Amino acid sequence: MxxxxxxxxxxxxxxxxxxxxxxxxxxxxxxxxxxxxxxxxxxxxxxxxxxxxxxxxxxxxxxxxxxxxxxxxxxxxxxxxxxxxxxxxxxxxxxxxxxxxxxxxxxxxxDDEQVLRDIDELDSLYATLTMNRALGKPVEHQDQERLFEIQQRIPSFxxxxxxxxxxxxxxxxxxxxxxxxxxxxxxxxxxxx
Missing domain, CATH: 3.40.50.2300 (Response regulator)
Structure with a gap:
């Protein structure tokens, strides 16, 4: 590896x-x-x-x-x-x-399962938002809101x-x-x- x-x-x-x-x-x-x-x-x-x-x-x-x-x-x-x-x-x-x-x-x-699920969702949202911006697509308001919500909940890494x-x-x-x-x-x- x-x-x-x-x-x-x-x-x-x-x-x-x-x-x-x-x-x-x-x-x-x-x-x-x-x-x-x-x-x-x-x-x-x-x-x-x-x-x-x-x-x-x-x-x-x-x-x-x-x-x-x-x-x-x-x-x-x-x-x-x-x-x-x-x-x-x-x-x-x-x-x-x-x-x-x-x-x-x-x-x-x-190793906290909920935190790990939040991290996966945050990464997916971030990648989607980045790709959409690069392609000139509008950012969905609910995606932006969800991103902020998860960011507030996750501890600093x-x-x-x-x-x-x-x-x-x-x-x-x-x-x-x-x-x-x-x-x-x-x-x-x-x-x-």
Whole structure:
């Protein structure tokens, strides 16, 4: 299975998620290919020093440099995990065909059935509205209302952005990422068995 993490610059959150999942998958014998990219990334930038320090604290010495989100990487991925809802919406605007394989990291780790149904409906509505706008079709008022209703009910699934912050800011983001990844590894192991 190929998993792609997506954030903004691909120097903080998504590289931490990539390296942490790669390590845990290897430890648990899960055959995963893990990579990351950024929606506004410049190619070849090293990860931030705080992100690198956090990975060293987890005994990870992967050399990760930024890469921009590209069509080939998106289409080759079996699962796309974004670090925020806005990253997810950005990817869906460009690649609406990935609607069935894209989630925020925390969404994919979620196990509340009602929340998961709401997320599926929200994604479907968002993809439909985006496609209709692109085709010049009018947006149905009831679809827009339903979208807002679901958005109000769903908890935030964003991982905090530590960019430009202190080591403590990176620790907070890394904890959020690690907590979600721990749940995802269990979920993927269960799916495999």
């Amino acid at each position: 190929r998993i792609l993490f997506v954030c903004t610059g691909n120097t903080c959150r998504s590289p931490m998620a990539e390296a942490l999942l790669r390590k845990l998958a290897k430890e648990r014998g899960l055959p995963l290919e893990v990579s990351s990219a950024g929606v506004a990334a410049t190619e070849g930038i090293p990860i931030s020093r705080h992100a690198e320090a956090i990975l060293r604290d987890h005994n990870i010495d992967d050399v990760i440099t930024s890469q921009a989100l590209r069509i080939d990487v998106v289409h080759e991925s079996d699962l796309i995990l974004t670090l925020t809802q806005s990253h997810k919406q950005h990817v869906l605007r460009i690649f609406p065909e990935v609607v069935g394989k894209i989630y925020t990291l925390k969404e994919y780790a979620e 964003d991982v905090s952005d530590p960019f430009g912050g202190s080591r403590a800011d990176y620790d907070v983001a890394a904890t959020e990422i690690r907590t979600a990844i721990d749940r995802i590894v269990v979920k993927l192991a269960d799916q495999r068995n």
